[in-house]
Amino acid sequence: QVQLVESGGGSVQAGGSLTLSCQTSGYAASTFCMGWFRQAPGKEREGVAAIYTGGDNTYYADSVKGRFTIAKDNAKNTLYLHMNTLIPEDTAMYYCAASPRKSYACAYLRPDYVYWGQGTRVTVSS
Numbered sequence: 001q002v003q004l005v006e007s008g009g010g011s012v013q014a015g016g017s018l019t020l021s022c023q024t025s026g027y028a029a030s031t032f033c034m035g036w037f038r039q040a041p042g043k044e045r046e047g048v049a050a051i052y053t054g055g056d057n058t059y060y061a062d063s064v065k066g067r068f069t070i071a072k073d074n075a076k077n078t079l080y081l082h083m084n085t086l087i088p089e090d091t092a093m094y095y096c097a098a099s100p101r102k103s104y105a106c107a108y109l110r111p112d113y114v115y116w117g118q119g120t121r122v123t124v125s126s
Helices: 103-110
Strands: 003-007 010-013 020-024 033-037 047-053 058-060 068-073 080-084 092-100 120-125
Touching: 003 092, 010 103, 020 033, 020 092, 020 120, 033 068, 033 080, 033 103, 047 080, 047 103, 058 068
Parallel strands: 010 120
Antiparallel strands: 003 020, 020 080, 033 047, 033 092, 047 058, 068 080, 092 120
C-alpha cells in the first residue's frame, strides 16, 4: 500500500519561501514518477513539478520554473518541493503524488497519478 503524507504548508508573504515535504512508503523506489500538483479554489488541479525516482531528471511547469525545485532523498523516502519567490498566484492546496511509469512520462505533469496524499495548503499574501 503506497502512502504519501505531505507537510510544510503555511502562510507566507509574497517573495517568501516555503519547503513542502512528502513522506512516502510502500512502493518500489526505482520505478515511480513522483510529483507535486496544486489546486486553487475554482480551478483544475495542475502539475507543478515531477521527478523520476530512478534518476535525477526533473520537470517543471512554466509558471514555477526558476522559482521551485523538486528534490528527493531516497534514504529518507522523502520528496521535497522548495518554493522561492512565492507570488499570490501560488496560493493553492498542494498535493504529493506517485505513479508507476517510465521516466519519460514524468515530463507530462498530468494529474492522472495513481497515488495521492491528502494535501497541504499554501497561502501567499501580497
